[in-house]
Amino acid sequence: DVKVTQSSRYLVKRTGEKVFLECVQDMDHENMFWYRQDPGLGLRLIYFSYDVKMKEKGDIPEGYSVSREKKERFSLILESASTNQTSMYLCASSFGRGSGYTFGSGTRLTVV
């Protein structure tokens, strides 16, 4: 069974802090994704990666960056956290095209 592990379930950070959210998958999936989930807005794509050191912007990349130095790990970085980045962050991975995503359990980030 594919596992996607997000390092923290809950995080509280201060405005202006640099925040790292980590995601690791154990099934050699090519594609990895970061979404944020907000009530009434569904899931919105922040960034994705289809290979090591490759990254592509999603629909809402502003204020975020990513890093994929190893195939199994995809990190989301909030360069300077702001209160409007308070959200649930979901990492996902998939193998190739036309295959479903496996999601991590999510990180609920609160920026105060």
Next chain:
Amino acid sequence: GENVEQHPSTLSVQEGDSAVIKCTYSDSASNYFPWYKQELGKRPQLIIDIRSNVGEKKDQRIAVTLNKTAKHFSLHITETQPEDSAVYFCAASSGGGADGLTFGKGTHLIIQP
């Protein structure tokens, strides 16, 4: 880019009845349409998906239909049970999902006993 509209936002049905959730998409190049179920406090999980070369797909009590001409697809759940209560998300992608899925805003399905 792609835009996915999902209706209704909330659906309440009696246990044993059928439930239908509908989605429309804007990008005619979209070719992959998965559905995810998210129970309270849990991660979204894939329940069924369909590709653009197929009009209908079934898996036990769950079915998905796709109308490419009208650019809409629907989730059908028959003989609903209490454990079907959850938020359901539809999604669409033109790259088979490899370049990201665009999700609808979700439908909260409530099964009344």
